[in-house]
Structure formats: structure tokens, C-alpha cells
Amino acid sequence: MKLIRAIFMLLVLCFMSAPILVVLGVSVNEKKRLLFPPQGFSLNWYLELFTQQAWFNALMNSVIIALLASLLAVSVALPVALYLWQRNSVFARMLFGLGLAPFMLPPVITALGLLIFWVSVGGSGHMAATIISHGVFLVTLPLVTISLGLESMNRQLIEAARTMGADDKTVFLTVIRPLITPYIVSGFAFAFVLSLNEYIIAYMVAGFTVETLPIKIFNSLRYGYTPIMAAVAVLFAAVSIIVFGLVARFGDLPRLLGAAPKDVE
Template structure:
């Protein structure tokens, strides 16, 4: 059994990491054409991301959108999660479910909904659209993580500080916030990473005016192979790994994922 287990785990690791390994190998290729195993070794396709203006523009646009939409998403989610936790209002709970719903549906449905919405109020193609759309689409993530964070706040601690004369704001600042903040950060980070990688909603809200990196990559794919795509894939994977390592460091990753330790 241990033998079978080892073989299975090894094969599974190869399956998960294999495609990533191939991309990484291709990204260090010295030649312009696709070659695996790679010919020569060079960093030129990494330099190209920052040297070629078209790629850099897309990268900057994607990063700006991801940062703004993640911030907006946390700002919208925070009061909802807070009121559900502190007052357990039925209205707040309804808002919570409505906020989670868009993330569960196939994204193309929300993408179409946003397209219709923005074009009927005359905002078609505005750059701000994708920020709002991503913030709303990803609302489920900060809602869930912040709720989890608040659940771990001891309500007796809150009562105690109230009895000792602390105002609502002071309680929030000194008791609730420090405990819930790492979870809010986790929600922010999840939003950031998914927004950075998201294609269909970006395409249908701003696809013809702003070229985010996933849109740019897809367009490039249609015109044939470019080694820059491989280097971007590696760069994105590294960004994702860094973000999730930060979450793991500052809050409890297994717990956020629903595990019981």
C-alpha cells in the first residue's frame, strides 16, 4: 500500500507540475520558435515583457484593475459581513447571499449581464467598468473570508470592552479589526489574483478599449505562437505563489479553505 501510494503521489505530482515545467522550459528558449526540449538558454522573453510596450501596457492595465477591484470588493464586503456577524439581520444575510451568487454562476452569464448593464446606461467600454464588474463578481471571496475572520472574534471580549466604556468605533479598532484583518487581507489577495487572471468578464466589459493581459494573450494565441506568453505564464504563476504564501504566512490557509485543524 505504501508503495502504491508513493507511485500514485509521484505520478500525480508529475501530472500537476509537468505542463508548468514544459512552459517554464519553453520560456527560457533562446530561439523564437517553439521548441521543447529548449534550444539554448536566455532571459530574453522575460526582458521582452517589460521592453515591448504592448506587453507592458497590458501588464500595467491588469495590475491597476486587479488592485482597484480587490480594494473595492473588500470595501463593499466589509459592512455586510460585519452586520451579519454583529446583528445577524435578515436583510444583511440576504445581501450576503446576493453577494455570493455571481461567483457561483458560470462567469459568462455575469459577463453578459455587465455588458448589457453598461451599454444600456451609455458606459460601454469605459475602463472603470471592469473594476466594478470584477469587484462585484469576486465579492464572494472577501465576504466569505471576512465572515470567517469575524467568527473567530470572541464576542465576550467585545462585551467586556463595551462594559468598560469603549465606544463602537474603539471596539472595532482595537478588538475586532486586529483579529479580522488577516482574513480581510486574504479576501483582498484572492480577489487580486483572480482579477489579474480573469478573461471573459474583462473581454465583455472593456475588451475593445482596454487590453488586459489575459485578453492580450488570447489575441496573441490566435495569431500564432509567441514565446513571451510562456514567460508571462511563469511570471503569473510566481505572482500567484507569492500572494498565497503571504496569505499562508499572515492567516490560516487551511482554515480559509474550510478545513478543521
């Protein structure tokens, strides 16, 4: 029985890692062909990503958008989470639901709405439009992590601080902020990784002028394959694994994903 279980888990993990492993192999081919097993070994395609102007531009666009959009997402999510935590009013819950909505719906809906919106107000094709669109779309992630952080906070700490005469601002800066900072950082990290990988909103809002890496890959697919795409895929997978690995290293990942707290076990 144990053996069957192990084989099943192993098969699933093989299925999940197979495409990534093949792409890893393809990315180190010596010649400009997609071959697996790879022929020769070369890290040249990773270098090309930084030296070929078009790919480097796409990389820079992606990084700038992801950084600013996830900052924006945190800035919107933090007050919503605090507000819901302070007063569980109908409006607070509605605002929370509105923050979750973009993520529950197929992204093409939000993407088309934003396309029509930016065409109407004249921001279509600008990087700022992509940043704002991503920022609002990705609010869900920091919203969920920060709310979880506030929930798991011991309310007696705040009451103690108040009893000792601390005002709202002092309570926030000295008690709440340090306790929820890890949750803010993980929310930021989640949003950053997802913005980096997001395709359809970036494409609809400004895809023809502001090319991000996913857009660049999809556009290039039409003109044939190059191992640079494989290098980007490996790089993105590596960034995600490092980011989530760090979140797991410094935080309680199972708890963040909804498992019961450790002490209940």
C-alpha cells in the same frame, strides 16, 4: 500500501504541474519558437514583456484593474460581513448570499449581464467599467475570508470591551479591526490574483479598448505563438504561488480553506 499512496499522490501532482513545467521550459528558449526541451537559455522573453509597448500596456492595465478592483471588493465585502455577524437577520443573509452568487454561477452569465448593462448606461469600453465589474464579481472572496475571521473571533473580548464602557466605534477600531485585518488582507490578495487572471468579464466589458494580459494572450494566440506568452504564464503562476505562500506563511491556510481549527485536532 504506503508506496501505492505515495505513487498516486505523486502522479496527480505531476499531472498538475506538467503544463506549467513545459511552459517554464518554453519561456527560456533562445529563438522565437516554442521548443521543449528548450534550445539555448535566455531570459529575453521576460524582458520583452516589459520593453514591448503592447505587452507592457496590457501588463499595466491588468495591474491597475486588479489593485483597484480588489480594493473595491473589500470595501463592499467588509460591511456585508460585519452586518451579518452583528445581526443574523433574513436581509443580512440575503445580502450575504447575493455576495456569494457571482462566484457560484458560470462567469459568462455575469459577463453578459455586465456587457448589456454597460452598453445601456454607456460605460462599455472604459477601464472604470472593468474595475467596477471585477470589483463586484470578486466580492465573494473577501466576503468569505472576513466572515471566517469574524466567526473565529472570541465574542467575550467584545463583551469585555463593552463592559468597560467602550462604544461601538472604539470596539471596532481597537478590538475588531486588528483581529480581522489578516483576513481582510488575505481576501484582498485572493481577489487581486483572480482579477489579474480573469478573462471573460474584462473581455466582454471593455476587451476591445482595455486589453488586459489574459486578453492580450488570447488575441495573440490567433496570430501564432510567441514565448512572451509563456513568460506571462510563468510570471502569473509565480505571483499566485508567492501571494498564497505569503497567506499561508502569515495565516492559517488550512483553517482559511475550511479545515477544523488546530486545537480541535
